[in-house]
Amino acid sequence: MVKGIIVQKVRTKRGERLRVRSKKWIFVPEEKINPKVILAEGGAFKGEEKGDVFVAESAVPFEIELKKAFDAVKRLAAKEGIEITGSPLTLFKKVTALLYLIGRRAFLKKFLSWHEGKKNEYLSNPYLFYTRQHLDFYSARLISERTLLPFSLSGSLHAFCLHILEEAYKRGRESLTVDELLKEIEVLTGMKNEDIIGGIALLGSLKGLRITVDNGSVYLSYIYFLKKRSIERLKENPAVFPFTKTEDKIKPLLSQKYTILSGTAGTGKTTLLRKIAGFSNRIILSATTGKAAKMLGPKAVTVHSLLGFGGGGFKIKSLNCDLLIVDEASMLDWGTLYAILEAAPRVIFAGDPDQLPPVEGESVFRKMIEVLPILKLEKVFRFRDLDSNVREIPVKNEGAAISMVRKIALFLQKKEKEFQVITPIHSGPLGTKRLNFMLQRALNRNGGPPGQVEIGDRVIVTKNIYVDDELLASNGQTGIVEGKEDEYAVVRTKGEKILFKKDEIELAYALTVHKFQGSEADYMVFVVPFDVDKEFLTDELLFVGKTRGKLKTFVVTPEKNSNTQYMKEV
Numbered sequence: 001m002v003k004g005i006i007v008q009k010v011r012t013k014r015g016e017r018l019r020v021r022s023k024k025w026i027f028v029p030e031e032k033i034n035p036k037v038i039l040a041e042g043g044a045f046k047g048e049e050k051g052d053v054f055v056a057e058s059a060v061p062f063e064i065e066l067k068k069a070f071d072a073v074k075r076l077a078a079k080e081g082i083e084i085t086g087s088p089l090t091l092f093k094k095v096t097a098l099l100y101l102i103g104r105r106a107f108l109k110k111f112l113s114w115h116e117g118k119k120n121e122y123l124s125n126p127y128l129f130y131t132r133q134h135l136d137f138y139s140a141r142l143i144s145e146r147t148l149l150p151f152s153l154s155g156s157l158h159a160f161c162l163h164i165l166e167e168a169y170k171r172g173r174e175s176l177t178v179d180e181l182l183k184e185i186e187v188l189t190g191m192k193n194e195d196i197i198g199g200i201a202l203l204g205s206l207k208g209l210r211i212t213v214d215n216g217s218v219y220l221s222y223i224y225f226l227k228k229r230s231i232e233r234l235k236e237n238p239a240v241f242p243f244t245k246t247e248d249k250i251k252p253l254l255s256q257k258y259t260i261l262s263g264t265a266g267t268g269k270t271t272l273l274r275k276i277a278g279f280s281n282r283i284i285l286s287a288t289t290g291k292a293a294k295m296l297g298p299k300a301v302t303v304h305s306l307l308g309f310g311g312g313g314f315k316i317k318s319l320n321c322d323l324l325i326v327d328e329a330s331m332l333d334w335g336t337l338y339a340i341l342e343a344a345p346r347v348i349f350a351g352d353p354d355q356l357p358p359v360e361g362e363s364v365f366r367k368m369i370e371v372l373p374i375l376k377l378e379k380v381f382r383f384r385d386l387d388s389n390v391r392e393i394p395v396k397n398e399g400a401a402i403s404m405v406r407k408i409a410l411f412l413q414k415k416e417k418e419f420q421v422i423t424p425i426h427s428g429p430l431g432t433k434r435l436n437f438m439l440q441r442a443l444n445r446n447g448g449p450p451g452q453v454e455i456g457d458r459v460i461v462t463k464n465i466y467v468d469d470e471l472l473a474s475n476g477q478t479g480i481v482e483g484k485e486d487e488y489a490v491v492r493t494k495g496e497k498i499l500f501k502k503d504e505i506e507l508a509y510a511l512t513v514h515k516f517q518g519s520e521a522d523y524m525v526f527v528v529p530f531d532v533d534k535e536f537l538t539d540e541l542l543f544v545g546k547t548r549g550k551l552k553t554f555v556v557t558p559e560k561n562s563n564t565q566y567m568k569e570v
């Protein structure tokens with residue numbers, strides 16, 4: 001059983017996802033939903049764990065006992081040597097009890113140690129917990145709803161705007177127009193448009209709110225300024241002397257401080273980058289992902305490790321080199337781009353504008369293309385053309401899709417073909433988790449509990465592994481498990497045997513399109529999920545999914561008619 005205060009609700013096509021306390025997610029199927037289990041109140045759920053989600057078989061409400069929770073707060077304070085003086089106000093008791101109930105005990109200890117003036121400021125407006133980056137938006141909103149504070153619109157409007165902009169950024173939007181923001185606030189709060197407009201105007205005139213209003217659009221301030229400064233740097237792009245021993249066709253790539261090498265999948269960008277790196281020992285090869293760096297060569301590094309990325313941002317402000325090469329630049333965000341421009345004396349950015357943008361925000365690479373000189377490679381070496389390389393296999397439902405993926409995978413394995421299954425999503429019937437479980441059972445006779453890595457399994461490295469500052473294995477690198485011992489697994493990858501902790505690898509029979517971007521296999525099985533918003537299945541995502549196969553890509557896609565003639569083409 002899972003029991004606790006409900007912090008967040010997300011409606012899905014098949015039911016509800018509820019966040020209980022700080023991190024626990026519960027899925028309640030449509031037929032199990034209990035209308036009496038409401039936000040900011042208690043819920044008790046019976047069911048079972050399925051991966052990282054608890055699937056509820058029943059859901060019933062229960063009353064939150066704030067007095068009992070505050071008694072626990074007092075015990076916690078006593079244990080930490082923090083004195084709660086005098087007779088605490090009801091508001092103080094309620095807020096600290098709620099912080100305890102939502103599982104924010106580490107922050108609660110900090111809050112209890114603050115001076116009275118600071119505590120009272122937050123008590124009068126719980127949204128400050130979010131806007132000043134102590135809690136997430138939903139936790140702060142829960143406290144606000146339980147205390148009925150703040151009284152004024154201006155006290156909460158900043159939090160609504162900030163939350164909406166952060167969510168928009170996660171969906172690939174760097175800014176919203178004022179009208180778009182007004183509509184989002186109406187949906188989020190139920191307020192009337194005329195009540196919001198004045199507050200938006202006020203926000204635009206205030207400083208220090210992490211929001212910038214410019215020319216009718218509203219931005220997260222840090223994105224606004226990183227973008228502005230980066231573009232200014234790119235536009236100040238002086239001519240430089242090209243390296244010696246260069247061919248005329250690539251001299252334009254080396255004749256200005258910042259340039260772009262562009263080309264679709266299979267046009268030979270990586271080969272040309274390696275060639276340029278051979279011109280001098282003061283050229284650094286890097287990439288935005290560990291897997292792409294590994295493909296560039298043994299001396300290549302990830303941009304984030306090169307620039308010392310950590311909790312406080314990028315620590316390396318200057319690189320001792322003549323030229324930095326950045327591959328898979330389509331994955332750059334404004335923060336990483338700005339750090340590169342600050343540290344590197346010259347840069348060649350390489351990428352494909354039709355590839356997927358970064359996970360959050362808009363495509364920075366496309367904005368760069370509007371500003372910088374480009375050398376574009378046209379000839380495709382990976383395959384003849386997209387039409388002849390891709391075979392769509394329409395299926396009627398998710399069950400048929402799973403069956404088709406299994407059939408193709410078994411066939412390709414029997415034929416000893418190199419192949420990879422990819423999908424855009426992690427969860428759901430056609431997500432990586434379900435497909436990995438199914439493919440593991442189908443392709444590896446060693447078997448084992450669901451999701452557990454066994455000998456013979458195909459796995460992916462989930463973090464960069466360094467030994468004596470040398471990149472031994474990169475995040476995204478794949479291999480085969482050849483041995484197990486306690487909490488370790490021996491994986492053969494890139495012809496080497498490497499010992500990994502089991503929490504450093506995951507099953508890799510099916511990977512997300514984002515994870516596999518920049519890689520290729522002889523045969524690909526690209527699974528297009530059902531019931532996914534059209535905004536999610538972008539042209540870029542579909543293009544990347546269809547261009548990973550050197551010989552053939554099978555696209556298992558929702559359609560009315562089926563086609564089973566695919567095996568004749570292998």
